[in-house]
Amino acid sequence: MESKEKKLGLGALILMIFTSVYGFNNIPRSFYLMGYAAIPWFILAGITFFVPYAFMVAEYGSAFKNETGGIYSWMEKSVGPKYAFVATFMWYTSYVLWMVNICSGIWVPVSNALFGSDTSATWKLFGMDFLSGPRLLGVFGIIFMIFITFIGSKGLNSIQKVTNVGGIAVIVINIVVLVGGIVMVIMNHGHFAQPFEGMHSLSTSLNADYVGNPVMILSFIVYALFAYGGLEAVGGLVDKTENPKKTFPKGVLIAAIVVVVGYSVLILLVGSFTNYKEVMGTDGVHLGNVSYVIMGNFGRMFGETIGVSSATAIAMGHNFARIYGLIMLLSLLGAFFTLSYSPLKQIIDGTPEELWPGKMGITRESDGMPVNAMKVQCVIVCVMIFGVSFGGNAMAKFFVILTDMVNVGMTIPYIFIAAAFPAFKKLTDLDRPFVMFKSSGSTKFFTFLVSAMLIFANVFAIIQPAMGGDIMTTVWTFAGPVIFSVAALLMYHRYEVKMRSRVK
Structure with a gap:
C-alpha cells in the first residue's frame, strides 16, 4: 500500500529550512561584536557557504535517505569508515562541550525571566558564600544535566511540545522586533539611536577591539558561519518535498535570501533603538547576556x-527582558532535550556496536534510544561542569577556552563533509532523486569554495587570541580538534584490533 504522507510544498519547505537555520540570538551578539559591519559578512557567508553547502547536504540526504547514521553514513559510504568516524566524533564532542556551556549559561535566561535582568552572578544558596556565583550555577547545572538525561532517556513525546513552543515563541520575538523597530524608525522620523552612515558603518566595526585589527575582523566570519548552522537537517527534506527537482532548489534559494535578509535587516533595526556606546559600553555586558540587555533596551x-x-x-524594558528570558529558556530547553540524545543516537546508529566501550553501543529495542551512552555522556558533562565551577580562576579561563573549542569544533566536521563530496559524486551504484551539481567542474569548484571558506574562517578564529596576546586560548583551540581526532583514531584502532582477533 502506498504511503499517504503529505509532501512539503514550497512555502512549508522554506519555513522548515528557515526554522532549522535561523537563530535570533545571532543578531544581538553580532551587533555587539561588529555593529552594522556584521551585515556584509553575513551576506558573504550566505553566498559562499549557506547556498552551496545546503545543496551538497541535499544531494547526500536524498541519495542516502534510507541510512540511519546521518552524516556518518554519508562519509562512510563516500570515503571510508575511519574518515567518517573521526569527522563525526569531532562533530559529536563539540555538542558535549556545548552542553557544558549551556548548563552554566541557561541561568541567565532564568534570571531574566524571574527578575527582568541578569542577577545570576549574585545568587547564594542559604546565604552561604561557598555556594554562590559560579559554584552555585555549577551545582544547578549538574542537577539540570541529570534531569535532562533522565527525562530524555524516557523518549517522551512531550520533548517535541517544548521544542515547538520554543520555536513558535522565537518566531514571535523576531516579528515583534521587526515591527517594533520599523515603528520606532517611522515615529522618530528616520532617526537611528546608533547613526547609520552608509558604507562607513558597513565597513567599520563599532567595537573598539575590532577597529584596525584585520585578524579580529576576519575571525568574525566564524560567527557568521555559525549563524547558518543546522543545515544537516535539510538533507532529510528532499524526499519529503513535492516535485523535488524543481521545488527544492527554489526553496533553498528563497530560504537563503530570507535568512540573509532577515539577519541583515534585524541587525540594522537593532541599531535603530540601541546606541552602541550607551548600551554596549556599560560594565557587565558580555556575549552571554547581550541579547537580554538589547531586548530590555528595546x-x-x-x-x-x-x-x-x-x-x-x-x-516595559524589564518586562521585555522577562519575556525574552522565558522565550530563550523554552528554546534552550527544547534544543537541549533534542541534543542530549540526537547527535549521540546518530553516531551510534551509524557505527558498529563493537566500536564503543562496554554497553555504550547498545540502543533500547523499543525506541532505539542510546540510554547507556546517554548516562556516560551525563557523567562526563557533570564532571566537566564541576571542574569549571569549582576550579577557581584557572578553570574559569578553561571555560572560555572550552567555548572557543566549541566554535571551531562545530565547523571543522563541515570541512570533512564538503571534502568528501567529490568522492560521493563518483559513486555509481546510487539512486539520486536530486542532483544540483551536474558537472565535475561545478562539483570541484563549490567543494573548493565551501572548504576554503571554512578553513579560512577557522584559521583566523584560532590565531586571533594569540594576536591579542592570549596564546593559551589559541593553543587549546587548535589542540581541541587534534585531541578529539586522536581520541577517535584510538577508539577506531581498538575496534580494528578487536575485529582482527575475532577473524583469527
Whole structure:
C-alpha cells in the first residue's frame, strides 16, 4: 500500500529550512561584536557557504535517505569508515562541550525571566558564600544535566511540545522586533539611536577591539558561519518535498535570501533603538547576556517612543527582558532535550556496536534510544561542569577556552563533509532523486569554495587570541580538534584490533 504522507510544498519547505537555520540570538551578539559591519559578512557567508553547502547536504540526504547514521553514513559510504568516524566524533564532542556551556549559561535566561535582568552572578544558596556565583550555577547545572538525561532517556513525546513552543515563541520575538523597530524608525522620523552612515558603518566595526585589527575582523566570519548552522537537517527534506527537482532548489534559494535578509535587516533595526556606546559600553555586558540587555533596551525605547512615562518605559524594558528570558529558556530547553540524545543516537546508529566501550553501543529495542551512552555522556558533562565551577580562576579561563573549542569544533566536521563530496559524486551504484551539481567542474569548484571558506574562517578564529596576546586560548583551540581526532583514531584502532582477533 502506498504511503499517504503529505509532501512539503514550497512555502512549508522554506519555513522548515528557515526554522532549522535561523537563530535570533545571532543578531544581538553580532551587533555587539561588529555593529552594522556584521551585515556584509553575513551576506558573504550566505553566498559562499549557506547556498552551496545546503545543496551538497541535499544531494547526500536524498541519495542516502534510507541510512540511519546521518552524516556518518554519508562519509562512510563516500570515503571510508575511519574518515567518517573521526569527522563525526569531532562533530559529536563539540555538542558535549556545548552542553557544558549551556548548563552554566541557561541561568541567565532564568534570571531574566524571574527578575527582568541578569542577577545570576549574585545568587547564594542559604546565604552561604561557598555556594554562590559560579559554584552555585555549577551545582544547578549538574542537577539540570541529570534531569535532562533522565527525562530524555524516557523518549517522551512531550520533548517535541517544548521544542515547538520554543520555536513558535522565537518566531514571535523576531516579528515583534521587526515591527517594533520599523515603528520606532517611522515615529522618530528616520532617526537611528546608533547613526547609520552608509558604507562607513558597513565597513567599520563599532567595537573598539575590532577597529584596525584585520585578524579580529576576519575571525568574525566564524560567527557568521555559525549563524547558518543546522543545515544537516535539510538533507532529510528532499524526499519529503513535492516535485523535488524543481521545488527544492527554489526553496533553498528563497530560504537563503530570507535568512540573509532577515539577519541583515534585524541587525540594522537593532541599531535603530540601541546606541552602541550607551548600551554596549556599560560594565557587565558580555556575549552571554547581550541579547537580554538589547531586548530590555528595546522595551524601554519603545515605551519612550510612544510617549509613556519614564517609570513605565523602564518597567516595559524589564518586562521585555522577562519575556525574552522565558522565550530563550523554552528554546534552550527544547534544543537541549533534542541534543542530549540526537547527535549521540546518530553516531551510534551509524557505527558498529563493537566500536564503543562496554554497553555504550547498545540502543533500547523499543525506541532505539542510546540510554547507556546517554548516562556516560551525563557523567562526563557533570564532571566537566564541576571542574569549571569549582576550579577557581584557572578553570574559569578553561571555560572560555572550552567555548572557543566549541566554535571551531562545530565547523571543522563541515570541512570533512564538503571534502568528501567529490568522492560521493563518483559513486555509481546510487539512486539520486536530486542532483544540483551536474558537472565535475561545478562539483570541484563549490567543494573548493565551501572548504576554503571554512578553513579560512577557522584559521583566523584560532590565531586571533594569540594576536591579542592570549596564546593559551589559541593553543587549546587548535589542540581541541587534534585531541578529539586522536581520541577517535584510538577508539577506531581498538575496534580494528578487536575485529582482527575475532577473524583469527
